[in-house]
Amino acid sequence: MARNSKGTAAVKTVVADKREAILRAGVRVFAAKGFFNSKVADIAREAGIADGTVYLYFKSKDEILHSIFDRAMANFIDEGRRELEPITDPIEKLKTIARLHLERLSADRDLAVVFQIELRGSTKFMQEFSAAGFAEYLDIIKRTIEQGQKAGAFRKDMKPVVCAKILYGALDEMVTNWILSANKYPLPPMADEVLKIYLGGLLVK
Amino acid sequence: MARNSKGTAAVKTVVADKREAILRAGVRVFAAKGFFNSKVADIAREAGIADGTVYLYFKSKDEILHSIFDRAMANFIDEGRRELEPITDPIEKLKTIARLHLERLSADRDLAVVFQIELRGSTKFMQEFSAAGFAEYLDIIKRTIEQGQKAGAFRKDMKPVVCAKILYGALDEMVTNWILSANKYPLPPMADEVLKIYLGGLLVK
C-alpha cells in the first residue's frame, strides 16, 4: 500500500516535473524567439530532453502555448483570490489587483513576454485567451467595482464592465511598455500611477 | 516633354496604385488568416496580380506588414494633427484624440485586426512598432497633457508620459475588446466612457 502510493506519487512527480520542465522551456523559448519562430526542437533542447519526448506530454506545439497560459492564469487568479479575500474595502482591492498584476508579470519577464506579445499573435489564440481565463480575471475587477458602487465609494454613472476594461487596459499597457523598454525601470510602482488617475481622474478638482 | 511628365506621372500613379492594391490586399488577408498563416500567394491573388509581382513593390512579406502599419500610422497622425491644430483646450484635444482613435479603427475592422492582433505577434515587430510611429503618437498625447498641466487644467503630480500611456492603454483595450466581441456594439461611444474615468476618476468626490 505504502509502497504503491509512494510509487504512484513518485511517478506523478516525475511526470509533473517533466511537464513542468517543458512548460518552463517553452516560456523561455517563446519569449526569446516568438511562437512561430520557435521550433519544437528548441524547446526540447532547452528542456534537456529528446524531441519526441515533448509529444509524450503535449499533443502539439500549440498545446504547449495553451498550457503555459492556462497554468499561469490559474496561478495568477488563485493568488489573486487569496490575497483579495481578507480585504473588504473596494479601493484597497483595486490597489491589490493592480499591484499583483504588475508584480507577477515583472517577476517573470519571459512569462510576461509570452502573455503580452506571443499570446496576442493570432485572432485564434486571442479568442481562446479571451474566452478562457481572461474573462474570469476581468470579472474579478468588475465585481470589485460593483461592490464599490454599491458601497457608494465609486461613481455609479459607469458600467462596471467598462471600468474594468479601462483599468485592465491601462495596466496591460504598462506591462507592454515595460517589456519593450527593456525593463529599464521597476514595473510595480506603475500601479500607483495608474490608480492615481484611475481613481482620482486627471482633472484638477 | 508633356508626354514625359505625363508618362512619369502615369507610371507613378500606376506604381502607387499597385503598391496600394497590395497593401489593401495584405490588410484583408492578414486580418482574415493572421500574418503567419497568410501566404504571399494569397495576397497576390487578392490583389489580382502574379506572385512574383509582389516582390517588385516589396522586399518581403515582412515589409508588407511594416508598410501597412507605416502607411496607416502616417495617415492617422496626419489626420490627428490636422484635427487637433485648431483646438486649444487640452481637454478638447484629448477628447478629439480618443474619438479619432476609436473612429478610425472601427471604420476599418480589417485594419484594426492587423493593428490590434497581428502587429503584436512578435517582440521583433513590437520593438519596431514601438520605435516607429507609435512613439510619435504617444508623444502627441504626452504634449497635450503637458499643455494641460501648464494651463492648470490637469494635475501636476503625474508624469505626462505615464498619463499618455494610461490613456493609450485604455483606448487600446477598448479596440481589442471590440474586435474580439465580434463588433456587437459601436466602438466610438466608448471614447466618452474612457474619458469620464480618465479625466474625472472613479471615486465619488
Add this chain to the structure above:
Amino acid sequence: MARNSKGTAAVKTVVADKREAILRAGVRVFAAKGFFNSKVADIAREAGIADGTVYLYFKSKDEILHSIFDRAMANFIDEGRRELEPITDPIEKLKTIARLHLERLSADRDLAVVFQIELRGSTKFMQEFSAAGFAEYLDIIKRTIEQGQKAGAFRKDMKPVVCAKILYGALDEMVTNWILSANKYPLPPMADEVLKIYLGGLLVK
C-alpha cells in the same frame, strides 16, 4: 492566333514533359526501393527537378503511384482494344491478350515491378486498383470468353467471369515469377504455355 495556339501547345508540352518525367522517375524509384521506402526527394532527384516541383504536378506521393497505374493501364487497354478489334476468332483473341499481357510487362521491367509488387502492398491500393482499370481489363477477357461460348468454341459449363480470372491469375503469376527470377528467361513465350493448358487442359484426352 497561331502564336497563341503555338504558345499553348508548347506550354502543354513542357508541362506534359515534366509530368511524364516525374512518372517515369517514380516508376524507376518505386521499382528499385518500394513505394514506402521511396522518398519524394528520390523521385525528384531522379527526375532532375527540385523536391517542391513534384508538388506542382502531383498532390501527393500517393497520387504519383495512382497516376503511374492509371496511365499504364489506360495505355495497355487502349493498345489491347486496338489489337483485338480486327480479330474475330475468340481463340485468337485470347492468344493476343495473353501475348500482349506478357509482352508489355516484360518490355518495361520497372513498370512490371510496380504493377506486380508495389501496387499490391495495401488493401487500400488493391481496392482502388480493383475498382478501376483492372475490372475493365478483366471484362475484356470475360466478354471474349462469352463470345467463344456463343460461337460454340468454348465449353458452356463455366461462368465466363471465373474463366477470365483463371486466365488472368495464370498470366499474373508468370509475370511475378519472371520478376522474382531476375528475368533469366524471356517472358512472352510463357503465353503459349499458359494457353496450352488453359485451352486444352492438362489431362490426356
Add this chain to the structure above:
Amino acid sequence: MARNSKGTAAVKTVVADKREAILRAGVRVFAAKGFFNSKVADIAREAGIADGTVYLYFKSKDEILHSIFDRAMANFIDEGRRELEPITDPIEKLKTIARLHLERLSADRDLAVVFQIELRGSTKFMQEFSAAGFAEYLDIIKRTIEQGQKAGAFRKDMKPVVCAKILYGALDEMVTNWILSANKYPLPPMADEVLKIYLGGLLVK
C-alpha cells in the same frame, strides 16, 4: 528435477504462448491496417503486452511478418503433406491441393489478407517469400504433376514447373479476388472451377 523440467516446460509454454499471441495479434493488425501502417504498439496492445515485450520475442517488426509467413506456410505444408500422403492418384492429389489451398485461406481471412496483400508489398519480402516456403509449396505441385506425367495421366508436352505455376496463379487469383470482393461468396467451391479448366481445358473437344 521434476520441478526443473516442469518449470522449463512451463516456461517454454509461456514463451510459446506469448510468441503465439504476438503473431496472432500481428495477423489481425497487419490485415486491418497494412504492414506499413501498423505500429508495433498496435500489435503490443492487441496482444495485451507492453511495447518493449515484443522485442523479447522478435528482433523487429519485419521479423514478425516473416514469422507469420513461416509459421503459416509450415502449417500449410505439413497439413498438405499429411493429406496428400495416402493419395496415389495424381488427379486426386491436385484436387486435394486446390481444395486445401482455398479452404485454409478462406478459414482465416486475416491470414489470407496478410498472405495475398501485405506479403506482396515489397520486392524484398517477395524475394524472401519466394526463396522460402513458397518454393517448397510449388515443388509439391510440380512433383505431383511429374508423377501424373509419368503415370500417363497428364500431357507430357509441358514443363511441370510451368504447370505448377499456372495452377498456383489461378488459385492465388481466386483468393485475392475473394478478399477484395469482401467475401460475398464461399471460396472453396472455386477449387472445382479452377480444376475444371486446368485439367480439361476451355476448348470444346
Add this chain to the structure above:
DNA sequence: AATGAATGAGCATTCATTCAT
C-alpha cells in the same frame, strides 16, 4: 514591369527500438 514555374530550405510529428527499472 509582369509573370508564374521552379526552387529548396525548413519543420512538426511519428514510431521502431532501446534500456533503466
Add this chain to the structure above:
DNA sequence: TATGAATGAATGCTCATTCAT
C-alpha cells in the same frame, strides 16, 4: 521476464523568394 518512458532519426509537404521569359 516485463515494462513503458525515452529516444532521435526520418520525411512528406509548404511557401517565401527567385529568375528566365
